[in-house]
Amino acid sequence: MSFTSICFLVFLAPTVLSIGTLCSNRSETSRIAAWNACNELELFLGPLVQSSGAMYEAAATNAWNLQNTEYKPTCIVFPRTAAHVQTAMVAIYTAESHYAVQAGSHSAMKGWNTVQDGVLIIFSNMKNVSYDAVKDSIVLEPGIHWEEAITALEPYGVAPVGGRVGGVGTGLFLGGGLSWLSPSQGYAADTFRELDVVLVTGELVTATATNEYSDLFRALKGGGNRFGIVTRYEVEPVHTGTKDNKSFFGGTIIYNSSAEALLKATARFVRDVDDPKAVLLASFINMFVEDELVPIYLVWPFYSGPELPTNIFGDFLSIPAVSSQLGPLSYFDVAGTLGLGDDRGYVQHFGASALVGDDDLFLDAFDHWNNFSVVYKDNFNTTTLAFTPVPDSQIQAGRAKGGNIISPPRGGFAAVQIYETFRAGINDIPQNVQQAIDVLFEQIPPSPGLPLYLNECDSQQEVFQSYGEYELLKNTYSKYDPGRFNVRHTQGPLGL
Ligand SMILES: Cc1cc2nc3c(=O)[nH]c(=O)nc-3n(C[C@H](O)[C@H](O)[C@H](O)COP(=O)(O)OP(=O)(O)OC[C@H]3O[C@@H](n4cnc5c(N)ncnc54)[C@H](O)[C@@H]3O)c2cc1C
Incomplete structure (x- = not known):
């Protein structure tokens, strides 16, 4: 049924369904606003707007996090040009409809890339x-x-x-x-x-x-x-x-034990390494296989040069590993190392911290995360504690290019990701697990002055507040959205 006919029914059948009753609660108001926006958009954009059918279903269930596949947008807009997006926003704004935007679909945050009773704008036709x-x-x-x-x-x-x-x-x-x-x-x-x-x-x-x-x-x-x-x-x-230019060296090292040594190596890397050619990701993963905890610790070291310098990566290289696949690589190879990450069908949850300091800080974080994983294991396929070093060279490079709103303080730190993949059959995060996750955030607080990372946060974490330029962010938001439409009509980060 098209929006025209739905709205026709709603508006022309007052004896069956009174508009007054419909508007008496917020969700009905939202539904009508979305119908109005979709109705308008259908007139202007024709087949680029879908409210049912195969194209709608594929897009509505496209999100990477299972929780975000369960929303039913009132319609989905598939723009081909910026002008189509403008048309969509004018209709959404005029109708005061809820809306959401989806690009690559990989948001872990519930509700940030889809919408119930609103308009979803999805960019699958804008991929140049x-x-x-x-x-x-x-x-x-x-x-x-x-x-x-x-x-x-x-x-x-x-x-x-x-x-x-x-x-x-x-x-x-x-x-x-x-x-x-x-x-x-x-x-x-x-x-x-x-x-x-x-x-x-x-x-x-x-x-x-x-x-x-x-x-x-x-x-x-x-x-x-x-x-x-x-x-x-x-x-x-x-x-x-190009692919032929093997100017990097690195790959994947897999360990199944030695957490303490790996955490110390990670802490040291974060504290001491400030070479713009060196990059690292350290992921501590607990897999749960038939109730057995199987630890798998993965380190991805890369260096823009012919080898991994031992003064930078030596600690990791000397820890006994179950597998080590290292060699010369092109950047194309480096970029392909982690694959597509397109596994869908599970509830996925991210949380963020940020650490710099002595070894104990990293060891404590691991212990809290490990205890949490074990206590709530019945819920999980995997839990992950991952460290991405953000060296001072990165902060300086950003400042040299004009600066960003995150504006971390000088000196390196690690962006810390706390990540759970839930078991098949779990369609939402159980309340007791969310409470335990919240406790975990208190147990692994960010080191003073460090920003949380928006792309790896829990939707309720106050990421903006942790930014170096929070005041500027708020002022800029007031200037570009004085009516606070986005805060009221699309889900996203808190703090504005
Ligand atoms: C498997 C996996 C690996 C990851 N690896 C990394 C990594 O290496 N580095 C890293 O920094 N992050 C990483 N992330 C986090 C990732 O950056 C965030 O999840 C990011 O928001 C995903 O962008 P997206 O376009 O795929 O997702 P979407 O869910 O489509 O969008 C994410 C958010 O941005 C908004 N948005 C998207 N496009 C627009 C637009 N054009 N205009 C306005 N708003 C828009 C959406 O509304 C949504 O709120 C990873 C996430 C996953 C799941």
Whole structure:
């Protein structure tokens, strides 16, 4: 049934269904607002708007986190151009409808990339990527995934500073973005050159570091989905070389024990290593196989050079491993190491902390996380505690490019990800587990002054408050959305 006919029924059958009754509670008000927006959009955008059928179903259930596949958007808009996004936002804003935006679909946060009784804008028709050698610039449309972008750009010998997992999308930019290239280049968002943004009213603006929208430009480097819808990212490329250019060295090391030694090595790396050519991800995973806890600890070390220097990676290399696959790699190989990360069908949950300090801090974090994993094991396929070192070189690179809104203090730290994949059959996070997760956040608090990472947070964590430029973020939000439409009508980070 089309929106026209639904609204026709609702509005022309007052004896059966009174509008007064409908509007008497908030969800009915939302439903009517969404119907009105969808009705309008159907008239203007025709088949680019779907409210049922195969295209609708595939898009509505596309989200990576199972929780986000259970929402039923009133309609889904599949824009092909920024003008279509403008049309959508004008209708949404005028009707005061709820809405959501989905790019690569990998948000772990419940409700951030979909909507109940609202309009979902999904970017599956906007997936172009191009490289302009004269300008030395990469342009990405928001629907592309990192594996697609890196594959398309490899023949030119360039890469964007993008995600470490291929199936993730460009939403990564708006939370900052931690890349294998970050130690030398900054957060992925630090590479922004120009952003086309559809503001909440439907107005399309182009923001750069120096034009009248420079405040918006900065806010989008960490401000998530609160400031508008980005329809075009122009970013600085990194000249990483083609597939034949094996200028990196590294790979995957797998351990099944030695947590203490690995945590000490990680803590030391975070404290002491500040070489922009060195990058590391350390993931401590508890797998639960038929109630048995199987620990698997994975370290991914990479160096832009012919070998892994022992003064940087020696601690990890000397710990007995069950498997070590290291060798010369192109950046294309490095970017493919973690695969697509497209496994769907489970409730997924992220949480964030940020640490720097002595070994005990990392050992304590592990103990709390491990205890939590064991006590609540019946709920999980896996639990993960992952450390991404953010070295001072990354912070300096970001500042040299104009700075971002996250604005971490100088000196390195580790972005800490606390991550659970729930068992099949669990469709929402049980209350007692969420309470235990909240306790875990109190047990592993961020070291003083460090920012939490938006892309790896729990939806209730006060990430913005932890930013170095929180006041500027709030002021910029008030300027671009004075009616607080986005806070009221789309789910996303707290604190504005
Ligand atoms: C398997 C996996 C691996 C990951 N690896 C990394 C990693 O290596 N580095 C890292 O930094 N992060 C990583 N992340 C976190 C990831 O960056 C975030 O989940 C990110 O938000 C995903 O972006 P997306 O486009 O895939 O998701 P989506 O769910 O589509 O979007 C994420 C958020 O951004 C908003 N959004 C998306 N596009 C736009 C737009 N154009 N305009 C306005 N708002 C928009 C959405 O509304 C949503 O709130 C990973 C996540 C997963 C699940």
